[in-house]
Amino acid sequence: xxxxxxxxxxxxxxxxxxxxxxxxxxxxxxxxxxxxxxxxxxxxxxxxxxxxxxxxxxxxxxxxxxxxxxxxxxxxxxxxxxxxxxxxxxxxxxxxxxxxxxxxxxxxxxxxxxxxxxxxxxxxxxxxxxxxxxxxxxxxxxxxxxxxxxxxxxxxxxxxxxxxxxxxxxxxxxxxxxxxxxxxxxxxxxxxxxxxxxxxxxxxxxxxxxxxxxxxxxxxxxxxxxxxxxxxxxxxxxxxxxxxxxxxxxxxxxxxxxxxxxxxxxxxxxxxxxxxxxxxxxxxxxxxxxxxxxxxxxxxxxxxxxxxxxxxxxxxxxxxxxxxxxxxxxxxxxxxxxxxxxxxxxxxxxxxxxxxxxxxxxxxxxxxxxxxxxxxxxxxxxxxxxxxxxxxxxxxxxxxxxxxxxxxxxxxxxxxxxxxxxxxxxxxxxxxxxxxxxxxxxxxxxxxxxxxxxxxxxxxxxx
Amino acid sequence: xxxxxxxxxxxxxxxxxxxxxxxxxxxxxxxxxxxxxxxxxxxxxxxxxxxxxxxxxxxxxxxxxxxxxxxxxxxxxxxxxxxxxxxxxxxxxxxxxxxxxxxxxxxxxxxxxxxxxxxxxxxxxxxxxxxxxxxxxxxxxxxxxxxxxxxxxxxxxxxxxxxxxxxxxxxxxxxxxxxxxxxxxxxxxxxxxxxxxxxxxxxxxxxx
Numbered sequence: 001x002x003x004x005x006x007x008x009x010x011x012x013x014x015x016x017x018x019x020x021x022x023x024x025x026x027x028x029x030x031x032x033x034x035x036x037x038x039x040x041x042x043x044x045x046x047x048x049x050x051x052x053x054x055x056x057x058x059x060x061x062x063x064x065x066x067x068x069x070x071x072x073x074x075x076x077x078x079x080x081x082x083x084x085x086x087x088x089x090x091x092x093x094x095x096x097x098x099x100x101x102x103x104x105x106x107x108x109x110x111x112x113x114x115x116x117x118x119x120x121x122x123x124x125x126x127x128x129x130x131x132x133x134x135x136x137x138x139x140x141x142x143x144x145x146x147x148x149x150x151x152x153x154x155x156x157x158x159x160x161x162x163x164x165x166x167x168x169x170x171x172x173x174x175x176x177x178x179x180x181x182x183x184x185x186x187x188x189x190x191x192x193x194x195x196x197x198x199x200x201x202x203x204x205x206x207x208x209x210x211x212x213x214x215x216x217x218x219x220x221x222x223x224x225x226x227x228x229x230x231x232x233x234x235x236x237x238x239x240x241x242x243x244x245x246x247x248x249x250x251x252x253x254x255x256x257x258x259x260x261x262x263x264x265x266x267x268x269x270x271x272x273x274x275x276x277x278x279x280x281x282x283x284x285x286x287x288x289x290x291x292x293x294x295x296x297x298x299x300x301x302x303x304x305x306x307x308x309x310x311x312x313x314x315x316x317x318x319x320x321x322x323x324x325x326x327x328x329x330x331x332x333x334x335x336x337x338x339x340x341x342x343x344x345x346x347x348x349x350x351x352x353x354x355x356x357x358x359x360x361x362x363x364x365x366x367x368x369x370x371x372x373x374x375x376x377x378x379x380x381x382x383x384x385x386x387x388x389x390x391x392x393x394x395x396x397x398x399x400x401x402x403x404x405x406x407x408x409x410x411x412x413x414x415x416x417x418x419x420x421x422x423x424x425x426x427x428x429x430x431x432x433x434x435x436x437x438x439x440x441x442x443x444x445x446x447x448x449x450x451x452x453x454x455x456x457x458x459x460x461x462x463x
Numbered sequence: 464x465x466x467x468x469x470x471x472x473x474x475x476x477x478x479x480x481x482x483x484x485x486x487x488x489x490x491x492x493x494x495x496x497x498x499x500x501x502x503x504x505x506x507x508x509x510x511x512x513x514x515x516x517x518x519x520x521x522x523x524x525x526x527x528x529x530x531x532x533x534x535x536x537x538x539x540x541x542x543x544x545x546x547x548x549x550x551x552x553x554x555x556x557x558x559x560x561x562x563x564x565x566x567x568x569x570x571x572x573x574x575x576x577x578x579x580x581x582x583x584x585x586x587x588x589x590x591x592x593x594x595x596x597x598x599x600x601x602x603x604x605x606x607x608x609x610x611x612x613x614x615x616x617x618x619x620x621x622x623x624x625x626x627x628x629x630x631x632x633x634x635x636x637x638x639x640x641x642x643x644x645x646x647x648x649x650x651x652x653x654x655x656x657x658x659x660x661x662x663x664x665x666x667x668x669x670x671x
Contacts, residue, residue: 017654018647023629026647028654030664038545040496051645066494080494087496121664131544131568147546147572148498149639157644159651163627165567195481196538200567229541231567252663259663295481295541313480313536406543408490415513427485427542429508 004270006167007236008202011142011267015125017159024161030124032059032154033110034097036066036088037408038129042152043091053095055158060119061092062100064109065130068410069371069398072102081409108374108400111135111342115219116376118248122237122264127154132342132424134225137234138218139241140267142202144232165231166276168201169269172209174284179457181352182217183344183422183441185209186224187289189281191299198230201277204269205235209283215244216348223343224424227296236268288457290329291426291439293317298426302330302444302456320428321436322416329454332438334418337368337449338431339442340398341405341423345373347380349422349442354389356446356457362394363452369396371403371411395449407432420448465577466637470558470605471615473530476595477522480536484569487540487548501547502554523555532559532603534591540569549573559605561612563588574630575639579605581612581624594618607635 005013017026034042039061046053053059066081076082085102092099100106106113111132114120122140127133129151136143146160153160170189203225213221218235225233242261245251252260287301294317300307308325309315318324323332339345339353350372362368370390372378378400381387387397404411405423407430413419415434422445426437438454447455492504510521517524533552539562540548549572552560560573561581573580583591594614595601602615610631613621626634633639644651655661 014658014660017651020629023627026644026651028651028658030661037493041498041546044496044498045641049641054648054651065490084494084496123660123664129544129546131542145544145568147544147549147568147575149546149572149575153640153644156641157648157651159644161629161640161644195541196564196566199538199564226542229538229566256663260660263660263664295483311480316479406485406490408493425483425485425542427483429489430485432491433489433508433513 004273006269006273006275007140007204007234007267008142008167011123011125012164014123015142020161024163026159027125027162028159029127029154030058031114031119031126033114033126033128033133034059034061034151035110035128035130036063036084038148039091039151040084040087041148042155043095045152046155049156051156053097053155056096058158059097059155060100060114061088061097062107062110062113063088063102064400065402065406066409067102067401069401069403072399078410105375108376109342109345109402111219111223112345112373112377115139115215116248116374118245118251121245121251121260122241123267127160131226132223134230134232135219135223135342137222137225137232138215140234140237140264142232142234145226165202166200168198168203168230168277168279169275170203170205171278171280172205172207172283174209174282174286175212176209176283176286179288179443180286181441181443182213182220184286184289185283186221187291187296187299187439188283188286190224190227190297191289192281193228193279195227195295195297196229198225198228201230203228203230203233204275205233206269210235211238214348215240216346219346220343224296227424237264288441288444290444290454291437292321292323292329294320294426294428296425296439299439300329302454304329330456332418332454334420334438334448334453335366336413336417336419337362337366337445338371338404338419338421338423339369339445340371340373340403341421342373342402343424344422344442345371345377347377350377350381350386351384353442353446354386356443357393357395357450358389360393360450362449366449366452368394368449369398371398372400374400393450404431406430407435413437420445420454464637464639467558467577467579467607467634469607470531471602472532472558473527473600473602474532474534474595475522475526475530476592477533477535478592481538481541482535483542484540484545484548485542488545488551493545493547498550499554501551502556505551505555528556531556532561532605533557534561534588534595537563539565540573541566544568544572546572546576549576549578553578561588561591574634577634579607579634581605583622583624587622590619607631
């Protein structure tokens with residue numbers, strides 16, 4: 001009998017072109033996603049070397065990080081951003097890369113766009129010059145973020161030199177209570193494990209809780225694997241995955257689909273296989289989570305008080321946030337609410353947030369905005385009337401992009417002000433210099449927008 | 464890529480842990496389409512006040528250009544994959560970063576740019592921090608081929624560190640991965656032709 005293998009190893013080994021003795025593996029990359037910020041230097045590098053893009057049909061591009069979320073039909077106002085976005089268009093034309101640029105019906109945050117089009121498939125290797133590429137692991141793909149030099153390597157050879165990561169299994173059991181989401185689940189695991197717990201590892205999430213998550217929830221979970229330091233995180237594909245992929249424009253159809261399914265059904269960790277590390281969580285008593293500090297591991301249940309900080313960096317984080325140990329998180333006043341980002345900007349996230357705000361008004365002192373993850377999500381939201389629900393409540397309903405997740409484009413949080421955000425990072429200045437971020441689920445963010453302070457969704461009536 | 468063999472240099476001690484790449488270079492400075500000039504924005508929000516004046520107490524504002532080694536706390540370079548973080552450190556003048564641990568993507572980015580990352584056990588890191596606090600002129604000698612580090616004055620005996628054999632070869636010879644990858648192109652094509660799943664999964668032209 002063959003040695004039992006992990007899901008990760010099954011996919012990885014299938015993609016090894018060759019192994020360098022005492023060195024990394026050469027792994028083949030099925031799909032390369034690119035965007036305007038981390039690709040220009042890689043294209044320039046190719047041109048300097050006078051070599052072509054080896055497999056341009058395996059690359060797909062979109063503009064997301066550095067785009068405004070208002071008036072996308074107009075030329076970009078900010079010159080540097082305009083040049084960067086134009087450079088992407090120019091590079092894609094020159095090298096024959098499919099581009100979903102501003103205004104294109106498929107445009108969106110790269111990690112929202114590729115899954116919804118069926119570009120992301122089980123068993124694939126997927127890379128992108130963006131750390132949240134781990135999102136695609138929700139489909140049972142090996143997906144991870146890379147730097148620009150590596151983007152250039154993939155351009156040049158469709159391969160990457162990578163040391164095979166160690167494996168970690170995170171087993172999650174228990175039914176999530178009402179008001180508790182996949183976002184709370186990952187924030188909880190981060191708060192328990194820490195931000196470097198999975199360094200050098202690739203995570204496989206398993207257990208009954210994971211099996212019961214829908215595809216959007218799986219993406220939210222895998223998205224934040226990088227915040228635990230992991231190279232990526234993945235979930236074995238199952239019927240939920242196959243149902244989601246059915247009929248997506250880039251997913252295999254007919255005969256190809258049958259062949260694909262035959263293979264995909266073998267993509268699971270064999271019984272008895274050993275992982276390098278195992279973590280177990282029981283989440284049946286989990287409460288909605290919020291962060292109180294300046295890294296995603298600094299999270300607590302919303303009804304708890306800010307814990308005592310023993311480290312210098314913990315004390316520094318509280319000073320930055322303007323809070324003290326022992327203070328309750330619930331009731332903390334906020335000025336901004338951001339619902340968006342590759343973590344939580346899909347249609348299910350918008351539906352969840354809309355269900356909370358419908359019939360209510362955003363607190364007078366709060367600036368609240370919803371940024372759909374893609375144009376498709378935006379259209380779907382409009383078709384369902386969610387845009388009206390948000391606007392009537394006093395939210396802005398923007399056009400797709402990374403928006404206020406990263407303080408790069410026009411959407412920034414002013415210095416010293418608090419933003420409850422459905423994004424993935426609460427680093428110092430992440431949403432703009434001096435900005436203070438509280439990470440939370442779309443439900444918690446929506447409830448907090450109405451109340452004007454950090455609010456426990458379980459204590460308010462949902463329509 | 465510049466070759467890296469040995470380095471003898473002073474060090475900048477930055478004893479913070481979990482330094483994320485948003486700290487190293489904030490996203491608003493990632494709009495350039497070239498690889499150079501990022502050093503001036505290295506640690507921008509820590510280095511300058513809101514009016515753009517240098518903060519006199521921030522370490523990078525009081526260091527000297529001959530200090531090319533950054534000594535820092537664990538999990539350095541976590542968060543965003545932006546290679547601009549490695550470019551900014553290199554552009555500022557750093558050639559070596561020493562820490563107890565690095566975030567995976569940052570380590571790859573650094574090594575791909577000739578910025579050597581050295582991981583040392585916690586007790587050695589503590590010793591280095593202590594020595595540099597008591598002697599701000601402390602000079603270290605890094606020998607990549609021998610994989611060891613010591614202080615020039617002998618206060619810190621040669622201490623071994625480990626680097627990946629392939630990466631070490633690349634750094635010592637100034638080679639990058641693309642040189643190698645393009646040299647095995649025939650092998651890559653053979654792989655494409657023999658792979659069973661590539662035939663039905665993500666064919667080169669999409670059905671849509």
